[in-house]
Amino acid sequence: MRSLLSLFLEVLAIWLLFPFFKWIGSFTHLGIASFFSYFLAISHIQIIDDYFQGLSMGKIAKKLNRSAATVHAQIHSHDQVIGKFGYCVKCRRLKGTHETEKTIAKA
Numbered sequence: 001m002r003s004l005l006s007l008f009l010e011v012l013a014i015w016l017l018f019p020f021f022k023w024i025g026s027f028t029h030l031g032i033a034s035f036f037s038y039f040l041a042i043s044h045i046q047i048i049d050d051y052f053q054g055l056s057m058g059k060i061a062k063k064l065n066r067s068a069a070t071v072h073a074q075i076h077s078h079d080q081v082i083g084k085f086g087y088c089v090k091c092r093r094l095k096g097t098h099e100t101e102k103t104i105a106k107a
């Protein structure tokens with residue numbers, strides 16, 4: 001027989017976790033695959049924003065705890081996609097401030 005205490009703890013756990021599941025659920029309309037690309041896009045915007053603020057690739061890598069190669073790849077793909085479509089897909093999706101600006105133009 002289940003004790004009243006374990007029942008109470010179960011209800012408490014569900015009650016505590018419910019907002020978390022609800023939060024996860026808010027992403028499900030994006031699909032699981034884009035759930036991950038969403039987080040990748042967030043770091044993309046951070047990298048691009050920092051780069052436009054004048055930080056070097058090395059400093060951004062250190063700040064965001066990413067490899068310099070990742071930072072370089074994000075900046076490169078940002079410029080490349082703008083060259084192709086006229087705007088950066090990742091930046092537009094998350095309403096980045098530099099969606100049509102190439103980083104090369106700055107240099």
Ligand SMILES: [Zn+2]
Nearest residue numbers: 078088090091
């Ligand atoms: Zn971008």
